Amino acid sequence: MKRRVLAVAADLALILYFVFALFPVAWMVILSLKPTNELFSTYFSFTPTFDSYRTVLGAGDDQGVPFVRFFVNSLVVSVGAVALSLVIGLPAAYAAARWRFRGSENLMFTLLSFRFAPELTVIIPLFVLYQKLGLFDTYVGMVWVLQLVTLPLIVWIMRSYFSDLSPELEQAALLDGYTRKQAFFKVALPLVKPGIAAVSLLAFIFAWNNFVFPLILTSSNAQTVTVGALSFLGGDRPKYNLTAAAALVSVVPPLLLALTIQRYLVRGLSFGAVKS
Amino acid sequence: MSGRASPVPEANHGAASGAGAGKRAVRAVPAWRRPLRPYLLIVPALLLTGGILYPFGLGLYYTVFDFAASKPQPDLVGIENYRRIFTQSSFWDSARVTVAYAIGAAAVETVLGVAVALLLHRASFVGRVLEKILILPLMIAPVIAAIMWKLMLQPSVGVINHLLKPFGLGGVQWTDTPTGALLSSITVDVWVYTPFVAILALAGLRSLPASPFEAAAVDGAGWWFTFRRLTLPMLWPYVLVAVIFRFMDSLKVFDIIYALTEGGPGDSTMVLQIRAYLEAIRFQRYSFGISYMVVLWAVVYLVTMVLVRYLGRIQNRAAEVPG
Numbered sequence: 251m252k253r254r255v256l257a258v259a260a261d262l263a264l265i266l267y268f269v270f271a272l273f274p275v276a277w278m279v280i281l282s283l284k285p286t287n288e289l290f291s292t293y294f295s296f297t298p299t300f301d302s303y304r305t306v307l308g309a310g311d312d313q314g315v316p317f318v319r320f321f322v323n324s325l326v327v328s329v330g331a332v333a334l335s336l337v338i339g340l341p342a343a344y345a346a347a348r349w350r351f352r353g354s355e356n357l358m359f360t361l362l363s364f365r366f367a368p369e370l371t372v373i374i375p376l377f378v379l380y381q382k383l384g385l386f387d388t389y390v391g392m393v394w395v396l397q398l399v400t401l402p403l404i405v406w407i408m409r410s411y412f413s414d415l416s417p418e419l420e421q422a423a424l425l426d427g428y429t430r431k432q433a434f435f436k437v438a439l440p441l442v443k444p445g446i447a448a449v450s451l452l453a454f455i456f457a458w459n460n461f462v463f464p465l466i467l468t469s470s471n472a473q474t475v476t477v478g479a480l481s482f483l484g485g486d487r488p489k490y491n492l493t494a495a496a497a498l499v500s501v502v503p504p505l506l507l508a509l510t511i512q513r514y515l516v517r518g519l520s521f522g523a524v525k526s
Numbered sequence: 527m528s529g530r531a532s533p534v535p536e537a538n539h540g541a542a543s544g545a546g547a548g549k550r551a552v553r554a555v556p557a558w559r560r561p562l563r564p565y566l567l568i569v570p571a572l573l574l575t576g577g578i579l580y581p582f583g584l585g586l587y588y589t590v591f592d593f594a595a596s597k598p599q600p601d602l603v604g605i606e607n608y609r610r611i612f613t614q615s616s617f618w619d620s621a622r623v624t625v626a627y628a629i630g631a632a633a634v635e636t637v638l639g640v641a642v643a644l645l646l647h648r649a650s651f652v653g654r655v656l657e658k659i660l661i662l663p664l665m666i667a668p669v670i671a672a673i674m675w676k677l678m679l680q681p682s683v684g685v686i687n688h689l690l691k692p693f694g695l696g697g698v699q700w701t702d703t704p705t706g707a708l709l710s711s712i713t714v715d716v717w718v719y720t721p722f723v724a725i726l727a728l729a730g731l732r733s734l735p736a737s738p739f740e741a742a743a744v745d746g747a748g749w750w751f752t753f754r755r756l757t758l759p760m761l762w763p764y765v766l767v768a769v770i771f772r773f774m775d776s777l778k779v780f781d782i783i784y785a786l787t788e789g790g791p792g793d794s795t796m797v798l799q800i801r802a803y804l805e806a807i808r809f810q811r812y813s814f815g816i817s818y819m820v821v822l823w824a825v826v827y828l829v830t831m832v833l834v835r836y837l838g839r840i841q842n843r844a845a846e847v848p849g
Binding site: 257260261263264265267268270271272274275277278281289290293337338339341342344345346348349351354357360361363364366367368369370371372374375376377378379394397398401405430455458459460461462465466476479480483490493494497500501504505507508512515516519520523524525 | 563564565567568570571572574575577578579581582584585588638641642645646648650652653656658659660661662663664665666667668669670671673674675676677678683685688717720721722725726729730764767768771774775777778780781784785798799802803806807812815816819820822823826827830
């Protein structure tokens, strides 16, 4: 009897936490379906409408927020950042996993320190520098600075995946007359494919969710959804329903991707410190 | 280490002609190029690292000048910027707010995250269903989360006060009072990041050996004793990883505060990164703003070193415990 009561209490406690965790998202759905004239007069009973989504995904609202464009920008810079990190990070991660050489640990820790460095330490000088170089408000500039987010993640996690591979497989390939390069591309890389997929998606999510870089280093051409979503709150009459719709639209890609990589999240989120 | 690169599987060969040379593969690469290989692989990463370190170095360089939009021809001022920071009360106010935020957020997230992990670990039907959506808040951009909460915490039309009305708490000024603003921003942080702690703690719980718990059950140990003496000590390395990540990230909080309060009301949520942002970007006092960040960077760096070393000790000790 006592055990049953405890089990029910535990489940109730869990449900309570998940109400806290899910209510804000549910409330955004409700807000985004409200017509503007009922925005502040009703809470739970109203005539739902998709007008807010039409406005957000259309040409923009009367304040002229080109949200679709921001969405495309987010896609371009996030994919670009992950692609560059993979090209540069995979060989580096492999080298760091397979060889011990002077400076390798130092480089790894320098990369890790990027993860913990306050972003503005680098961004404020970059803000000045980008104005001079013409990289301000460009895709190239954003992809470059996002390496701060994506590269440490990809190098650290892929090193832990390469280290988990038994070197004997590559040794066998070398004995069969493969070159080192072939052993890397034909033996090692295919074996860590799931890891690459997972870490790429996670890096994409972090790049997509970044706010401080586009806030400071873009103005309109390369602005992303995280900055764009704030612009609906501007003006003297904040449009709650548009803001909610914009917020929901901008969290769709990361959420969809996250569901596909649940199994790999632990290693990814802890930079390889914890393996499940 | 001699500096000569050696593939790990053959690391025991001190010299190029080892005893086990018979097992050597025939290589197409001449011997003199072999030690260079890892460096060649690393070069792109080094270039990119340099591309990030250069602006950082440039930032350090700026801090000894008085570079600002109003002073395009800056003068060398030495440590004047830092002297100003440390003698201004506004810096210490910001430091206090930042530390309060970081400790508050990290503490609540740790307790709540571990509690959620323990409850999920029981693997009841409800738990198994809910676990699938555990990571949802964590994948939402913190700035978007702050926007959501801002809409809900609106004093006059926000849904939270509406829901509190039956309890006689209709008009709470959530983000308009100093304490309320700080607690509200910590709440958003907790909302986003509790799943982070919960996921790591859950992974830890699932990797704990079963035998000590079986022995404790046989001895009739109570739940609290088992938790205090077995679960928590063995789980601690996992929890510590989460705590370190959360504490360090909270010290440099920006997105949540920017969207929710922009440092207000007054200076009650003016954390260091927000103040540096206002100084450098809004008031265009570049040198002074960067100096703020260099101080924060140094603190973060030192704290990380200490915590990571402590973590290493803990993990070594955990490894010595016979499983």
